[in-house]
Amino acid sequence: HKTIKKVGSDIEELKMNTAIAALMTMVNDFYANGCTRGEMKTLILLLSPFAPHIAEEMWELMGFAAAEGKMAVQVNGKLKTTIVVPTDSEDSAVVDAACADEKVKRLMEGKQLFKTIVVKNKLVNLIIK
Numbered sequence: 132h133k134t135i136k137k138v139g140s141d142i143e144e145l146k147m148n149t150a151i152a153a154l155m156t157m158v159n160d161f162y163a164n165g166c167t168r169g170e171m172k173t174l175i176l177l178l179s180p181f182a183p184h185i186a187e188e189m190w191e192l193m194g195f196a197a198a199e200g201k202m203a204v205q206v207n208g209k210l211k212t213t214i215v216v217p218t219d220s221e222d223s224a225v226v227d228a229a230c231a232d233e234k235v236k237r238l239m240e241g242k243q244l245f246k247t248i249v250v251k252n253k254l255v256n257l258i259i260k
Contacts, residue, residue, distance in 0.1 A: 134153050200215070230257070245259060
């Protein structure tokens, strides 16, 4: 908790060197005493403003990666809404989630789904007529 407070206040005061020194002290304590998964998560979060790329790699290696992501939903090529689906979902599951959205349901009333285009983890385009 002291390190979180110290790093937070040092960032606000633009004292980057002392913030990094506090993180190094925290790492030394972890070497001496070990650390829990939660403590490692805190370290990675505190490290991310200073070393974003390595912090992201560490985040994924520790298994903290996001299991869900936002996808854009287009109807006839125009953005209408976004949906949250599990990362790397099957195309059929993405289309089903998009069709279940209230805005999309209203737009599809009285029309048929003609074609679907899915860009993995990015967007789904529903062509209706």
